[in-house]
Amino acid sequence: MSTAVHLDEITKRFPGVVANDDVDLTVERGTVHALLGENGAGKTTLMNILYGLYEPTEGTVHVDGRARDFDSPADAIDAGIGMIHQHFMLVDPMTVAENIVLGNEPRKWFGTTVDRERARQEVIDLSNRYGFDVDPDDAIEDVSVGVQQRVEILKALYRGADILILDEPTAVLTPQEVEELFRVFEELTAQGKTIIFISHKLGEAMHAADDITVLRNGKNVGTVKADETSNEELAELMVGREVLLEPKAEPQEPGDEVLAVRNLSAEDNRGIPAVSDVSFDIREGEVFGVAGVDGNGQSQLVEAITGLRTPTEGSISYKGRDVTDASRRSRIDDGMAYIPEDRHERGLVMDFDLVQNGILGSQHSPTFAADGRIHWSDARDHAERIIDEYDVRPPHADADAESFSGGNQQKFIVGREFEREPDLVVATHPTRGVDIGAMEFIHERLLDLRAEGKAVLLVSSKLDEVQGLSDRLGVMHDGELMDIVDPRNTTEEEIGLLMAGERPDADATDAEPPVGDAK
Amino acid sequence: MSTTTIDRLRDTELSYRATLAGGALSVFLLIALLGLAFPSSIWGNLLAILTSRSTLSSALRLSVPITFAALGGIFSEKAGVVNIGLEGLLIISAFTAVITTAVVGPEMTVVGLPAIWIGFFAGVLSSVLFSALFAVVCIRFKADQIIAGLAVWLIALGLAPFAATVYYGGVNTDNLGTTLGTWTVPVLSDIPFFGALFDADPAVYMMLVAVPASWYVLNRTAFGRHVRASGENPKALDTVGVDVSRVRYAGVLLSGFLAGIGGSALSLGLGQFVGNNQTMVNGKGFIAIVAFLFGNYNPVGAFGASFLFAGLEAAQIRLQQVPGYGVPDSLIQTIPYVTVLVVLALVGRTRIPAASGEHYDTGDDNR
Numbered sequence: 082m083s084t085a086v087h088l089d090e091i092t093k094r095f096p097g098v099v100a101n102d103d104v105d106l107t108v109e110r111g112t113v114h115a116l117l118g119e120n121g122a123g124k125t126t127l128m129n130i131l132y133g134l135y136e137p138t139e140g141t142v143h144v145d146g147r148a149r150d151f152d153s154p155a156d157a158i159d160a161g162i163g164m165i166h167q168h169f170m171l172v173d174p175m176t177v178a179e180n181i182v183l184g185n186e187p188r189k190w191f192g193t194t195v196d197r198e199r200a201r202q203e204v205i206d207l208s209n210r211y212g213f214d215v216d217p218d219d220a221i222e223d224v225s226v227g228v229q230q231r232v233e234i235l236k237a238l239y240r241g242a243d244i245l246i247l248d249e250p251t252a253v254l255t256p257q258e259v260e261e262l263f264r265v266f267e268e269l270t271a272q273g274k275t276i277i278f279i280s281h282k283l284g285e286a287m288h289a290a291d292d293i294t295v296l297r298n299g300k301n302v303g304t305v306k307a308d309e310t311s312n313e314e315l316a317e318l319m320v321g322r323e324v325l326l327e328p329k330a331e332p333q334e335p336g337d338e339v340l341a342v343r344n345l346s347a348e349d350n351r352g353i354p355a356v357s358d359v360s361f362d363i364r365e366g367e368v369f370g371v372a373g374v375d376g377n378g379q380s381q382l383v384e385a386i387t388g389l390r391t392p393t394e395g396s397i398s399y400k401g402r403d404v405t406d407a408s409r410r411s412r413i414d415d416g417m418a419y420i421p422e423d424r425h426e427r428g429l430v431m432d433f434d435l436v437q438n439g440i441l442g443s444q445h446s447p448t449f450a451a452d453g454r455i456h457w458s459d460a461r462d463h464a465e466r467i468i469d470e471y472d473v474r475p476p477h478a479d480a481d482a483e484s485f486s487g488g489n490q491q492k493f494i495v496g497r498e499f500e501r502e503p504d505l506v507v508a509t510h511p512t513r514g515v516d517i518g519a520m521e522f523i524h525e526r527l528l529d530l531r532a533e534g535k536a537v538l539l540v541s542s543k544l545d546e547v548q549g550l551s552d553r554l555g556v557m558h559d560g561e562l563m564d565i566v567d568p569r570n571t572t573e574e575e576i577g578l579l580m581a582g583e584r585p586d587a588d589a590t591d592a593e594p595p596v597g598d599a600k
Numbered sequence: 601m602s603t604t605t606i607d608r609l610r611d612t613e614l615s616y617r618a619t620l621a622g623g624a625l626s627v628f629l630l631i632a633l634l635g636l637a638f639p640s641s642i643w644g645n646l647l648a649i650l651t652s653r654s655t656l657s658s659a660l661r662l663s664v665p666i667t668f669a670a671l672g673g674i675f676s677e678k679a680g681v682v683n684i685g686l687e688g689l690l691i692i693s694a695f696t697a698v699i700t701t702a703v704v705g706p707e708m709t710v711v712g713l714p715a716i717w718i719g720f721f722a723g724v725l726s727s728v729l730f731s732a733l734f735a736v737v738c739i740r741f742k743a744d745q746i747i748a749g750l751a752v753w754l755i756a757l758g759l760a761p762f763a764a765t766v767y768y769g770g771v772n773t774d775n776l777g778t779t780l781g782t783w784t785v786p787v788l789s790d791i792p793f794f795g796a797l798f799d800a801d802p803a804v805y806m807m808l809v810a811v812p813a814s815w816y817v818l819n820r821t822a823f824g825r826h827v828r829a830s831g832e833n834p835k836a837l838d839t840v841g842v843d844v845s846r847v848r849y850a851g852v853l854l855s856g857f858l859a860g861i862g863g864s865a866l867s868l869g870l871g872q873f874v875g876n877n878q879t880m881v882n883g884k885g886f887i888a889i890v891a892f893l894f895g896n897y898n899p900v901g902a903f904g905a906s907f908l909f910a911g912l913e914a915a916q917i918r919l920q921q922v923p924g925y926g927v928p929d930s931l932i933q934t935i936p937y938v939t940v941l942v943v944l945a946l947v948g949r950t951r952i953p954a955a956s957g958e959h960y961d962t963g964d965d966n967r
Binding site for chain 2: 154155158166170171172173174175179180183184185186188193194195197236240
């Protein structure tokens with residue numbers, strides 16, 4: 082086995098930050114190597130250096146045993162490196178084949194014309210060679226995310242990549258598509274390709290990788306063989322201390338109904354139906370989870386419940402009162418807390434400091450504005466309490482929200498919403514972009530609220546999260562609530578099928594779940 | 601959800617356009633039937649106008665500036681730069697073509713090239729240079745494309761009549777006493793009605809070549825694909841090593857080139873630049889925008905829309921000459937514009953390039 086990539090003592094400094102600190106990384110040819118770490122650990126920066134997007138401050142990049150100095154991704158591509166970004170770089174109305182050959186079109190007639198037949202044939206040959214199931218004539222906008230990802234991989238292979246870098250490749254996939262992707266990994270490595278993938282999910286790294294390198298605070302804290310390590314060991318490497326991986330919810334009897342959603346339908350901003358005929362309820366001391374691939378109506382459902390969107394049909398009752406048409410403000414005053422999915426757009430005002438951000442939504446409440454004026458000293462105490470209790474770093478109440486990292490912004494929002502002493506918490510992706518340590522903390526706080534008898538609506542695309550925390554779990558697909566299941570007695574695969582829109586037939590539940598064509 | 605929704609949209613869109621085309625056809629058939637039945641009625645007059653060779657001839661001529669500007673608009677907008685300055689490009693090239701011919705001397709030839717063709721190319725060049733300025737402002741300095749486009753129009757609208765006033769003492773130039781003339785294909789030009797296609801302005805032939813050529817460039821060449829990718833998802837293009845700015849410059853310069861041909865042909869077809877009010881261009885650049893939107897960014901569709909408008913314009917002019925209906929001329933003059941409004945209101949979704957109008961940052965300085 083030879084070495085495909087060797088990063089030698091790479092250091093990358095940005096103004097005020099050391100993103101990578103003396104990192105060594107060796108990747109053997111024909112293996113799958115996972116780069117594991119919390120957010121902000123420097124994984125993506127390191128890979129961007131390998132891909133020529135950044136120049137290292139110190140250290141050298143070796144590819145195939147030779148020292149390289151990449152000025153741009155074009156150099157890296159020439160050296161046989163391909164990168165599949167988290168957000169796909171595809172042109173939606175163009176076909177699969179057109180996207181794969183984009184920028185490298187085969188020509189005919191003295192270079193004047195794209196040889197479409199040859200392009201098509203090359204794409205077919207390439208996808209057959211690696212056992213990919215893609216139709217070169219499909220438009221990108223018509224195929225599933227899983228297929229789009231395969232198109233991205235083919236695009237890199239078409240350019241002669243031997244080393245593929247994938248940045249968080251599983252973030253947008255259903256469990257079945259993830260399985261499919263890992264099979265693709267096997268096929269590629271069997272044919273001598275080398276794969277490096279970035280992840281912050283332990284399970285995936287354990288499952289799909291041969292070797293795992295863990296980054297923490299920009300440092301390589303260890304490279305281990307996947308079959309010689311354990312989840313616990315990896316988590317400890319990532320966080321630097323022992324971590325409670327499985328949130329433990331004590332069984333408890335739920336109380337009175339807090340929220341009841343009946344036959345709710347809503348449209349998205351374009352006027353296309355996004356939520357259709359959804360009904361469920363949440364009781365005191367209960368966590369109701371909503372799972373689903375992003376964009377299947379969860380956002381619109383949550384907006385309808387929190388008063389940010391007027392439903393087209395159906396009703397919402399909260400604490401026994403019909404609030405279908407109640408204003409957002411009245412819902413806040415009535416103890417409905419909301420952790421929005423997009424913290425930049427809805428959670429914080431980026432150029433406000435934390436003192437101001439801390440009272441958003443409570444700016445009119447008697448606590449901070451008894452006589453119509455905001456009492457800034459109370460607001461400051463409030464912000465500092467949140468910062469202290471929710472471990473927001475750095476602890477500067479006067480700093481603008483945008484100066485904090487995503488994880489710390491999220492911790493501050495979570496703190497603000499939980500400190501409202503709510504009766505219902507609507508939490509959408511509450512741990513998106515936060516690291517394991519903060520995730521554990523937020524999970525514990527959610528369970529504390531549950532223990533105090535509050536109701537929680539938890540929406541997340543992380544299956545393990547909703548599954549581990551919820552008492553009951555609704556699965557959404559294409560705006561419909563496919564089913565409400567008991568998360569403790571349902572396998573990830575069954576939930577995955579529901580997420581993909583397949584309703585299990587009552588008489589076929591014991592059959593092998595059909596895995597395959599992800600389209 | 602997404603796939604089915606898109607399919608549904610496509611189907612409705614297709615049937616929508618089909619219905620529209622069918623509707624137009626049946627209106628024409630109705631007029632034809634009525635006209636044949638009552639030859640001396642208004643329908644008879646309409647039929648005579650619509651089927652006369654001279655109407656086709658002037659429709660072709662009138663569609664030249666609109667079609668070229670629309671083709672230019674397609675290249676620019678497909679590449680991601682909204683160019684609403686087409687009107688200005690038409691004005692500047694129309695004026696430059698005439699003034700250059702006048703300065704060279706309408707009867708002169710320079711190295712075998714008649715002055716009027718030197719004027720023609722000078723007009724095209726002026727439009728290319730003007731669009732280059734627009735491109736630099738929009739691409740290099742990331743100005744708002746709508747505002748920059750309006751500026752192109754307003755500058756040309758002021759500059760051309762001003763320069764004419766300086767040179768001639770009035771907003772109109774003198775008549776050159778010569779035009780581009782017509783190229784006549786023997787025999788073929790004797791065919792009734794369609795003979796007009798073979799007895800036309802040189803610019804008409806250019807247009808009939810430019811439309812399929814533009815389609816070919818957009819859909820069959822690598823450059824065309826890069827143009828489309830640049831307007832849909834420039835980042836995708838950038839990551840495969842194609843310089844997005846270069847593609848966008850090319851798109852905008854092409855729009856200048858094509859609009860320049862339209863503008864030069866417009867004024868040199870008449871032998872004069874008219875600078876009154878909205879100048880002789882009189883909104884053709886804006887009609888061009890409507891034309892390519894109606895044609896859904898397809899050069900052939902854009903030509904169809906331009907030709908429809910030009911045909912109505914030609915018919916409208918002829919209709920004014922028919923006496924005895926007591927309809928005010930100014931009302932008849934609105935027919936093409938009203939039709940455009942109706943057509944635009946009826947036409948289904950036009951798919952606008954996703955990243956058109958947005959600046960592209962090469963992300964080099966991200967994080």
